[in-house]
Amino acid sequence: MKEECGVVGVLMHDADAQAKPASLQIYYSLYALQHRGQESTGITVKCGETIKSIKGMGLVPEVYSKDDLLKLKGNIGVGHVRYSTTGDSKIENCQPLMVKYKSGNVAIAHNGNLVNGHDLRDELESEGRIFITNSDTEVIAHLLVKELLKHDPIESIKAVMSRLKGSYSLALMIDDRLFAARDPLGFKPLCIGEISGGYVVASESVAIDTLNGELVRDVKPGEVIEITDSGFESYQMFNEKNAAHCVFEYIYFARPDSIIDGQLVYKVRERIGRELAKEHPVEADIVSPVPDSGITSAIGYTEESGINYQEGLMKNRYIGRTFIIPGQAMRETAVRLKMNTISENLKDKKVILIDDSIVRGTTSKRIIEMVRKAGAKEVHARIGSPAIIAPCYLGIDMATREELIAAKKPVDKVRDAITADSLGYLSIDGLVKAIGIDRGELCLGCLNELYPVEIPGEKCHRKQLSLDEFEEEDQS
Numbered sequence: 001m002k003e004e005c006g007v008v009g010v011l012m013h014d015a016d017a018q019a020k021p022a023s024l025q026i027y028y029s030l031y032a033l034q035h036r037g038q039e040s041t042g043i044t045v046k047c048g049e050t051i052k053s054i055k056g057m058g059l060v061p062e063v064y065s066k067d068d069l070l071k072l073k074g075n076i077g078v079g080h081v082r083y084s085t086t087g088d089s090k091i092e093n094c095q096p097l098m099v100k101y102k103s104g105n106v107a108i109a110h111n112g113n114l115v116n117g118h119d120l121r122d123e124l125e126s127e128g129r130i131f132i133t134n135s136d137t138e139v140i141a142h143l144l145v146k147e148l149l150k151h152d153p154i155e156s157i158k159a160v161m162s163r164l165k166g167s168y169s170l171a172l173m174i175d176d177r178l179f180a181a182r183d184p185l186g187f188k189p190l191c192i193g194e195i196s197g198g199y200v201v202a203s204e205s206v207a208i209d210t211l212n213g214e215l216v217r218d219v220k221p222g223e224v225i226e227i228t229d230s231g232f233e234s235y236q237m238f239n240e241k242n243a244a245h246c247v248f249e250y251i252y253f254a255r256p257d258s259i260i261d262g263q264l265v266y267k268v269r270e271r272i273g274r275e276l277a278k279e280h281p282v283e284a285d286i287v288s289p290v291p292d293s294g295i296t297s298a299i300g301y302t303e304e305s306g307i308n309y310q311e312g313l314m315k316n317r318y319i320g321r322t323f324i325i326p327g328q329a330m331r332e333t334a335v336r337l338k339m340n341t342i343s344e345n346l347k348d349k350k351v352i353l354i355d356d357s358i359v360r361g362t363t364s365k366r367i368i369e370m371v372r373k374a375g376a377k378e379v380h381a382r383i384g385s386p387a388i389i390a391p392c393y394l395g396i397d398m399a400t401r402e403e404l405i406a407a408k409k410p411v412d413k414v415r416d417a418i419t420a421d422s423l424g425y426l427s428i429d430g431l432v433k434a435i436g437i438d439r440g441e442l443c444l445g446c447l448n449e450l451y452p453v454e455i456p457g458e459k460c461h462r463k464q465l466s467l468d469e470f471e472e473e474d475q476s
């Protein structure tokens, strides 16, 4: 199962929790993280001696009512927004996952994808453990509870992390303590912030901004943080030589106003546009973005090329989650429901159309058809990402290899398939330069088929260390 999610954890000082309960802070944070998942959402809060949750399928404003939220009185809690492939769209998979065990309660909010999730599940099932969901998060919960019966929370989290392979950014509530943990390669983002009356941990810094707080820093790869009344306690559990931050967060997934691993996503996308203009110049009348994901790169392209920026497409802001009846007849309506052309801006123009990425190629084809129908003379597609040639196993819901258009076709055939006059993808070097993080610290698996962790049937370019080797390296 592939997951794209957003997580948040909040601790409010007791004196402030009355006026600003953790539940409300989590709710606003989840609003800010809505782009990371629209299928389901949940908030779990410690209310006195009990743990209470609100969970549901749908968007944040659909799931929570003011009255219900205000009933969740408490100073500490975690929250989650989730998107997964439709097959697994079930309320049981909705997080935070809550588990009661002999000496207390655990609530887990997880963003990421374990590559050894199935193996661990098999192992736990053979020990007689029963699963109620098909998510990796329940695997983490079982492992954690096993450890908590023997060790304190910090030792327990470390022991669990040593078993997990893949990507995970976690917000964890263990009894009345709040923790954040990031996998040793730091695939998915996770940051900590200070807000008036407390602290927050969240997938993206926009959640902290929304609460009018200050971003303190990113959780480091391999780090566990305990958020306490007096601040943050850090435990560096693993020291991998290099991180493997997901490049797709910068290309498409994260909000442009977020700062991830020290880089403002907006600036990265602007530089992507500039690099694209250097790598793939073309004579044209206007630079036009595919909204919203292509806007910032289009600004960068305009700055570098000097060609006028003009919007040729407008997105419906209120589209939300719309059901589309399948079939050819509805297809055009479906596309136009989401996006419309501004014909006057496009008519008789040579257009450079900027989008963030091409996955299956269907969106680009439909949009280019619309742009032509609006009267564009030429359409030159410029893509703010290198060709996506391989699947993601680490938390981005991309597509299978068979579905990825660039996995099957060279650039000129993709150009023909999307009916563009020309097509230019950003190079991997250009992307790395735009992100501004050393190439060795990035996961480029979907772009070069080299993954930083072992995945059956795929190539891995990094040595995997066992826990003993990790510890030896740590000590040396």
Ligand code: AMP
Pocket: 252, 293, 355, 356, 357, 358, 359, 360, 361, 362, 363, 364, 396, 397, 398
């Ligand atoms: P397509 O090529 O038709 O599969 O659609 C690609 C477009 O979908 C891109 O331009 C992105 O704006 C958007 N997109 C890319 N990756 C994802 C993803 N993992 N989830 C949802 N939308 C995505």
